[in-house]
Amino acid sequence: QVQLVESGGGLVQAGGSLRLSCAASGRTFSSYTMAWFRQAPGKEREFVAAIRWTGGRTYYADFVKGRFTISRDNAKNTVNLQINTLKPEDTAVYYCALDTSWSVSYYNPGRYHYWGQGTQVTVSS
Numbered sequence: 001q002v003q004l005v006e007s008g009g010g011l012v013q014a015g016g017s018l019r020l021s022c023a024a025s026g027r028t029f030s031s032y033t034m035a036w037f038r039q040a041p042g043k044e045r046e047f048v049a050a051i052r053w054t055g056g057r058t059y060y061a062d063f064v065k066g067r068f069t070i071s072r073d074n075a076k077n078t079v080n081l082q083i084n085t086l087k088p089e090d091t092a093v094y095y096c097a098l099d100t101s102w103s104v105s106y107y108n109p110g111r112y113h114y115w116g117q118g119t120q121v122t123v124s125s
Helices: none
Strands: 002-007 010-011 018-026 033-039 048-053 057-059 068-073 076-082 092-099 117-124
Touching: 010 057, 010 068, 018 033, 018 092, 018 117, 033 068, 033 076, 048 076, 057 068
Parallel strands: 010 117
Antiparallel strands: 002 018, 018 076, 033 048, 033 092, 048 057, 068 076, 092 117
């Protein structure tokens, strides 16, 4: 089993920044993918960013437009999401997820086997 624990959410004014972290523990895999998704009230869960643990290649949703950066810390088994220039429309619960393999469908939440509990990000205008 894998446990994912997110942290770093909160209330921030538009234009501010936040850094979300997700700590993974438990079973390890030789090659896996970690990602961030978000879900706003009344909306479907949407892909934000993903990173391949082996090699570190990153992938982003189109709406990110350079404001989000996903990174990993191998030693701490942690994946981070730096969010800059926050907008009110970024308000959502942000979830960390882990896929036990790599797929070109990394943007599909159905691919992911493990999820964190989510962390709330609220951006005031």
